[in-house]
Amino acid sequence: MTGVRVWMSGVDRQQSVFWRLRSRVLFVRRWWNWRVRWGYLEFVPRVHIVGIVVGWFVALGAVLPQSELHVYDMEPLAALPIGVLVYALYAGGRLVHEAGHAVAGVSRGLSLERVEFGALRAAADWPDGSLAAAPASARRLVAVSGSAAQFVLGTALLALAANLGPTWSPFVWEIVVLGGLVNVCGLFNLLPVWRSDGEYLFGWAWRVRPAWVGALPGTIAMYLLAFGTAAAQFPHGWTAAMMAQLLKSPSGLAVVAFASALVAWIIDRWVFPHRETAVGNESRA
Numbered sequence: 001m002t003g004v005r006v007w008m009s010g011v012d013r014q015q016s017v018f019w020r021l022r023s024r025v026l027f028v029r030r031w032w033n034w035r036v037r038w039g040y041l042e043f044v045p046r047v048h049i050v051g052i053v054v055g056w057f058v059a060l061g062a063v064l065p066q067s068e069l070h071v072y073d074m075e076p077l078a079a080l081p082i083g084v085l086v087y088a089l090y091a092g093g094r095l096v097h098e099a100g101h102a103v104a105g106v107s108r109g110l111s112l113e114r115v116e117f118g119a120l121r122a123a124a125d126w127p128d129g130s131l132a133a134a135p136a137s138a139r140r141l142v143a144v145s146g147s148a149a150q151f152v153l154g155t156a157l158l159a160l161a162a163n164l165g166p167t168w169s170p171f172v173w174e175i176v177v178l179g180g181l182v183n184v185c186g187l188f189n190l191l192p193v194w195r196s197d198g199e200y201l202f203g204w205a206w207r208v209r210p211a212w213v214g215a216l217p218g219t220i221a222m223y224l225l226a227f228g229t230a231a232a233q234f235p236h237g238w239t240a241a242m243m244a245q246l247l248k249s250p251s252g253l254a255v256v257a258f259a260s261a262l263v264a265w266i267i268d269r270w271v272f273p274h275r276e277t278a279v280g281n282e283s284r285a
């Protein structure tokens with residue numbers, strides 16, 4: 001592990017040399033794109049700050065009296081730590097997932113290049129072609145270890161919540177249970193669809209076009225299972241309120257589905273324009 005290193009992508013470096021900057025706005029833009037490298041870990045701090053703000057909005061939806069999903073009484077500022085918890089459980093699960101891939105690969109003699117840790121996607125990167133060229137047993141172990149590590153984290157969170165949950169605030173209890181369930185459902189990554197861990201595990205995949213269609217069944221199953229189970233455990237909680245709101249009318253559900261897809265696309269395209277695009281690269285898992 002070396003010290004923390006901060007830099008910008010090559011494109012940013014070309015476009016914005018420090019002494020050429022004319023305005024503060026440009027400086028902010030430049031700072032905004034910083035990447036941090038700490039040991040193998042590589043991330044853009046910006047995306048995680050945005051993620052925490054999104055988590056806070058989720059928490060605010062449950063505590064603001066004027067919200068349709070208002071189920072818990074809490075000051076808006078007190079909801080901020082819960083927003084941090086929401087994001088930490090989501091992003092932490094992804095980090096543990098990639099750590100699982102990384103440790104498995106290194107234990108089988110592969111040389112790890114870096115672990116990208118984005119808000120929307122994370123990946124353990126290996127030198128070009130080395131994972132695809134590794135023996136099938138090593139490739140399968142690397143593939144399965146991500147979801148397995150995430151499953152262990154999810155189970156630990158559920159066990160923690162089962163034991164200590166009643167002593168926590170109800171909102172925290174619900175969020176930890178939901179986070180545990182979402183991470184347990186990380187196992188859906190092993191479905192054999194194009195560009196997923198399942199493709200590495202099974203050596204074949206459902207190659208549907210466009211590729212994102214292949215990710216739909218697992219994602220829908222994951223959220224129905226995780227959110228449905230959390231809603232059943234907390235019938236007066238945030239998850240139940242949200243699901244009831246969504247299922248109120250089919251047209252409402254369609255609007256939400258369309259809006260979510262649009263927002264996801266906008267975030268993907270505009271908020272995180274420097275995300276790595278080579279999802280299908282042979283050496284990522």
Ligand SMILES: [Zn+2]
Pocket residue numbers: 097101146147189197285
């Ligand atoms: Zn994975």
